[in-house]
Amino acid sequence: MIERRDVFQAIADPTRRMIIHKLSQGPLNITQIGQDFAISKQAIAKHIKILSECGLVIMSQKGRQQVCEARLDELDQVTDWVTESRKLWNNRFEKLEAFLDKTKKQ
Amino acid sequence: MIERRDVFQAIADPTRRMIIHKLSQGPLNITQIGQDFAISKQAIAKHIKILSECGLVIMSQKGRQQVCEARLDELDQVTDWVTESRKLWNNRFEKLEAFLDKTKKQ
DNA sequence: ATATTTGTCAACCAAATGGTTGCCTTATGA
C-alpha cells in the first residue's frame, strides 16, 4: 500500500469534516476544537496534523497555544475531480453518436 | 470506530476514483474494469461492492456478466459539503462585523 | 513560587482496509 495523505483521504473521516466545519467559522486552538468531541486532545491533535499535512489547515503558534485556521483552497482538488467525472458522464454517448452519424451518412 | 460506508470514504481510495472515472465514460463489466489495474478481479469486485453500496455504481446482470454503471448523483453529498464549508468561510466575519457595527452605533 | 493550562511524544490496541489465494458455480463458445 502506497503512502497516501491527500485531501480525499483527509475528508473521508467524519470527525475531520466536522473539524473543518468548525474552523470554517473562524480560527481555534486545539483545546477549543476538542470541546465538542468526546475524544482526547491527542486524538484531535492527530486529526489536525493530517489536515495540516494536506494543506486544509494552517497553524500558527501563539504563546503556548496552537492556533488552527481552515484553508479551503485544497478542496478544489475534490470539486475538480467531481466536475471532471460529471463532464465525462455527460459526454459518454459522444463516440456512439459520432459513430451512428457517420453510419447514417454512408 | 463506527461503521462507515459513505460516499466520502468511497472516493478516498485512488483506485476507486479511477474506477469511477472509467465508468463515467460508459458501463463495463468487472473484468473490463480490471483491465487497467494490476490487482486481482476479486479486489476489483470488492471495490465495486463498496461503490454500489453507497450508490455510486449500479449493477445489472447480463448473462454471466455483471455490468457496472456509474451513478454520479451521490457525489452531490461531497460538493454540497464543500459548498457549505466555503459558505461558512466567507461569512466567518459576519458576527464580528455585526458586533463592531452595533458598538459603533451605541 | 507554584499550580494550571496547552500541547507534544511515545507506546500500545482493536478494528478497518486493501489486498491475496484457492475453490466453486454458472454461462458461453467451439
Add this chain to the structure above:
DNA sequence: TCATAAGGCAACCATTTGGTTGACAAATAT
C-alpha cells in the same frame, strides 16, 4: 459435450487507521 470465461465466496494477511493512556515540557495565571 466440454473447455473456458465471468464472477462469487471464504479464509487469510500486512498495514493503516483512529483511538487510548501516561509522562512530559513549556507557557500562563494565581
